[in-house]
Amino acid sequence: MSLKALIDDNRSAIEADPVKASATFAVTGHLAGTTEVAICARHHGLTVDEPPALAGADRGANPVEHALIALASCQAVTYLFWAAQLGIELESVHVIAEGDLDVRGFFGFDQNVRPGFTAVRLKVTPSGPESAGRYEQLADAVDAHCPVYDIFSNATPIERNVAVTAS
Amino acid sequence: MSLKALIDDNRSAIEADPVKASATFAVTGHLAGTTEVAICARHHGLTVDEPPALAGADRGANPVEHALIALASCQAVTYLFWAAQLGIELESVHVIAEGDLDVRGFFGFDQNVRPGFTAVRLKVTPSGPESAGRYEQLADAVDAHCPVYDIFSNATPIERNVAVTAS
Numbered sequence: 001m002s003l004k005a006l007i008d009d010n011r012s013a014i015e016a017d018p019v020k021a022s023a024t025f026a027v028t029g030h031l032a033g034t035t036e037v038a039i040c041a042r043h044h045g046l047t048v049d050e051p052p053a054l055a056g057a058d059r060g061a062n063p064v065e066h067a068l069i070a071l072a073s074c075q076a077v078t079y080l081f082w083a084a085q086l087g088i089e090l091e092s093v094h095v096i097a098e099g100d101l102d103v104r105g106f107f108g109f110d111q112n113v114r115p116g117f118t119a120v121r122l123k124v125t126p127s128g129p130e131s132a133g134r135y136e137q138l139a140d141a142v143d144a145h146c147p148v149y150d151i152f153s154n155a156t157p158i159e160r161n162v163a164v165t166a167s
Numbered sequence: 168m169s170l171k172a173l174i175d176d177n178r179s180a181i182e183a184d185p186v187k188a189s190a191t192f193a194v195t196g197h198l199a200g201t202t203e204v205a206i207c208a209r210h211h212g213l214t215v216d217e218p219p220a221l222a223g224a225d226r227g228a229n230p231v232e233h234a235l236i237a238l239a240s241c242q243a244v245t246y247l248f249w250a251a252q253l254g255i256e257l258e259s260v261h262v263i264a265e266g267d268l269d270v271r272g273f274f275g276f277d278q279n280v281r282p283g284f285t286a287v288r289l290k291v292t293p294s295g296p297e298s299a300g301r302y303e304q305l306a307d308a309v310d311a312h313c314p315v316y317d318i319f320s321n322a323t324p325i326e327r328n329v330a331v332t333a334s
Contacts, residue, residue: 003222006222007274010270010276011276014270014271021269021276021280022268022269022270023267023269023270024265024267024268025229025231025232025235025265025266025268026235026263026265026266027228027232027236027239027263027264028239028261028262028263028264029236029239030259030260030261031244031246031247034247035244035247037239037240037244039236039240041232041233041235041236042232044227044228044232046228048240048244054173054244055168055170055173060211061194061208061209061211061213062192062240062244063237063238063240063241063244063314064241064318065192065194065208065209066233066236066237066240066315067237067241068193068194069194069206069208069215069233069237070230070231070233071230072194072196072204073196073230073233074231074234075196076196076197076204077198077202077204077217077229080198080201080202081273081274085274085275092197093197093198094195094197095195095196096193096195097194097195098191098192098193099191099192100189100191101189101190101314102188102189102190103177103188103189104188105312105314105317106245106248106313106314107174107177107178107248107252107312108249108252108311108312109177109178109181109182113188114317114321115311115312115313115314115316115317116314116315116317116321116323117314117318120324120325121325121328122325122326122327122328123327123330124328124330125330125331126329126332127331127332132331135329135331136329136331139329141275143327144275144282145272145274145282146282147268147272147273147282147283148230148231148233148234148283149283149325150281150282150283151234151284151318151319152322152325153322153323154281154283155319155320155321155322156284156287156320157286157287158287158288158316158319158320159286159287159288159289160289160290160291160310161289161290161291162292162293162302162306163291164294164299164302164303165293
């Protein structure tokens, strides 16, 4: 099935039953080494870790790198889907995502410094036979519809519950 | 070196030279299959993919799952560091991160639906010999200093550049 047909099928299914538009994603994680975090996302397991400068063994990319991985991969997939939506031929897309962090926020050394990225830069290289203007149009559509770009760009409400387990 | 000593060393180094507080993280990604994205974060390679319902081969967790992986792992590591900062004994910490998505935002079927998570739930289970109140105090310190919690909770400026490559 083409991507365009998949999108049209989703549109028909959701118009008939809007509940089909809702999806919940869930992951679990726990400390499995000094800073090593063992993650399960459905049947996908992976390891997140810090480099030695943050007491870790560098057994995987670290948490903020995973935030950039989410952003870069979501951009790539959204380019694919929106190229299909807009009828734009796309042969490849490369993404570089960079984030600046001031660790005084994480460590609490300066209450005026935010813990997260102070700035993020996205460099996207789409390739194909269309005009530069068409790929600019695609980029604008992607940024308006990319889920992780939205998570970075806007506030998301978090409900947090802590359940203490006596040891 | 203890975590407390590592934190104190960072504080001294940054007080002496504030430039040492700045770090830039970068990842690259490109479409390597239908929806498969090949990622490099320093020397760590990994695969992000969509499930078959979104035309993928499910060769890895998908982009929004990676956003939750970033959040869950960052919470776990921040519990560890802030337990050390606050002198709270922490034997383990388990995190569940859930996010609700309405795909009408991604597909552009409804302009009033945001593409990102409409709600996120964090369930955190710290374990150890301290009182429940101490772990609640720890949880509050973590949420105030966790980089990825901040990225979810607040807007981050993104500078995006598109460089079209003629095919």
